[in-house]
Amino acid sequence: MKKILITGTAGFIGFHLAERLARQFPDYEITGLDNINDYYDVTLKLDRLKHSGISNDTISYNNYARSTKYPNYKFIKLNLEDRENILSLFSKEKFQIIIHLAAQAGVRYSLKNPYTYIDSNITGFLNILEGCRNNLPEHLIFASSSSVYGANQKMPFSVHDHTDHPLSLYGATKKSNELMAHAYSNLFDIPCTGLRFFTVYGPWGRPDMAMFLFAMAIMEGKPIELYNYGKMKRDFTYIDDIVEAMVRLINKPPEKNNSWDATDPDPSSSFCPYRIFNIGNNSPVEVSYVVELLEKYLGKKSEKVLVPIQPGDVPATMADVDDLWHYVNFRPATSIEAGIEKFINWFKNFFKIQ
Numbered sequence: 001m002k003k004i005l006i007t008g009t010a011g012f013i014g015f016h017l018a019e020r021l022a023r024q025f026p027d028y029e030i031t032g033l034d035n036i037n038d039y040y041d042v043t044l045k046l047d048r049l050k051h052s053g054i055s056n057d058t059i060s061y062n063n064y065a066r067s068t069k070y071p072n073y074k075f076i077k078l079n080l081e082d083r084e085n086i087l088s089l090f091s092k093e094k095f096q097i098i099i100h101l102a103a104q105a106g107v108r109y110s111l112k113n114p115y116t117y118i119d120s121n122i123t124g125f126l127n128i129l130e131g132c133r134n135n136l137p138e139h140l141i142f143a144s145s146s147s148v149y150g151a152n153q154k155m156p157f158s159v160h161d162h163t164d165h166p167l168s169l170y171g172a173t174k175k176s177n178e179l180m181a182h183a184y185s186n187l188f189d190i191p192c193t194g195l196r197f198f199t200v201y202g203p204w205g206r207p208d209m210a211m212f213l214f215a216m217a218i219m220e221g222k223p224i225e226l227y228n229y230g231k232m233k234r235d236f237t238y239i240d241d242i243v244e245a246m247v248r249l250i251n252k253p254p255e256k257n258n259s260w261d262a263t264d265p266d267p268s269s270s271f272c273p274y275r276i277f278n279i280g281n282n283s284p285v286e287v288s289y290v291v292e293l294l295e296k297y298l299g300k301k302s303e304k305v306l307v308p309i310q311p312g313d314v315p316a317t318m319a320d321v322d323d324l325w326h327y328v329n330f331r332p333a334t335s336i337e338a339g340i341e342k343f344i345n346w347f348k349n350f351f352k353i354q
Contacts, residue, residue, distance in 0.1 A: 001028065002029070003031070003093055003097070004028055004029070004030050004096070004097040004098075004250075005033065005097070005099070006033070007033045007102035008033070008103070009052070009101075010046070011048075012204060012205050013243075014032065014099075014102065015048040017101070018073060020247060021247070022052070022067070022070035025072075026071070026072055028072060030070075030072055031073075031095070032075040032076070034075070034078075035077060035078060035102075051204075052069060052073065052075075054073075059077050060077065063076065063077070064076050065077075080120055080123070080124025080125070081124050081127070083127050083130075090134060090135045095135070095137055096138045096139075097139050098131075099141045099250070100141070101142075103120055103125075103143060104120040105170070105206070107170050107171070107312045107313060108312065110168055114169050118173070121170075121174070122177075126180065132190050133188045133190070136188065137190065139250065140181065140190055141192075141250070142181060142194055142195070143195055143197060144175075144196045144276070145170070145196055145197055146197065146198045146199070146278070147166070147167075147168060147171035148171050148196060149196075149317070150165045151167055151314075156319055156320040157319055159276045159320070160266055163175055163267070167314060185272040189272070190273070191255075192275075193253070194274075195245070195276075195277055196319070197242060197279055198234070198280030198281065198318075199235055199237060199317065201239065201339065202239030202240065202339060202346075203347075210234075211236075211290060211294070214290070214294050215343075218294055219353060222303075223302070225305045226307065227307055227309050227313060228313070228315055231288075232286065232309070232316070233286050233287070233315065233316035233317070233318075234316070234317055235318050235319050236281060236284075236285060236336055237280050237319075238281070238342075241332030242332070244332075245277075245279045245328065245330055245332070248330055252328060253273065254269070254273045256270070256271055256272055257269040257270060257271060277324045277327070279321065279324060280319025281333070281334070282318065282320070283335075284316055284317060288304075293337060294344065297341055297344040
């Protein structure tokens with residue numbers, strides 16, 4: 001029996017991963033962790049947990065809530081910044097696999113609430129790393145972001161390129177996570193895998209993300225603001241593809257790269273057990289086309305307002321996923337058309353839209 005910790009299981013990606021692992025691997029003992037903060041609607045987070053069999057009335061701080069849907073899944077409400085209880089959890093459970101997805105997300109939110117990002121993404125991640133240091137796991141997988149590419153405009157974004165010019169504090173904290181993980185991998189021989197996610201979407205998605213915001217605006221008859229005058233391009237990646245990649249990576253911890261050259265350092269690997277992967281669709285589309293598809297599947301037109309690009313945003317993203325393909329024989333392939341149709345089917349059902 002493998003003991004797995006997944007942080008952020010009231011969040012979008014963590015919820016989907018926990019469900020997939022609990023369903024597919026009944027011999028895994030899965031612990032989900034989240035602080036259920038109010039960055040966006042707490043009701044949606046609680047509904048995700050409820051869908052996973054975690055009843056709202058069984059949730060209390062630093063106590064386990066057992067899933068009634070999956071016998072091998074339990075949940076604990078805990079702040080990443082709570083050093084004492086995070087370290088106690090690691091000491092008690094002796095997790096073999098840690099998948100760290102919890103973080104303060106959002107580029108624009110970081111302009112107004114910078115300290116939240118330091119508390120959660122830096123201090124919180126340090127506590128996860130210290131937990132690993134004291135109870136050495138087989139594998140630490142952690143969420144990074146395409147935001148680390150910052151000012152880089154060389155397309156597609158490659159894990160072999162340097163990422164030294166972040167454009168937002170959020171991107172800077174994710175880059176910091178990669179550096180922190182590398183240091184701990186070097187010092188304590190912890191196998192660490194960082195995953196740079198590219199614009200994840202799908203059922204149960206985050207309401208602060210463009211696709212969700214657009215769909216809601218269309219249904220409510222409100223205008224949609226299209227940044228960069230509608231010319232923004234994103235490498236939209238469907239949630240099932242993200243989860244599939246993670247599932248394949250769980251039991252493939254990185255090994256030391258014996259051919260790593262310190263005189264010409266490759267950022268994607270290291271002399272210590274450390275790897276970085278992109279997980280993206282390798283097929284960017286204009287955000288204006290996404291709006292067209294949403295209109296099509298919702299059966300309703302929208303009013304569009306063209307506005308300049310916002311501070312911290314990049315005009316386009318595109319993932320080079322060759323390394324992922326060579327490592328686990330998988331690359332995301334869900335088309336934007338198919339993915340949005342699935343998202344809207346869930347959206348209509350969740351909000352009871354006819």
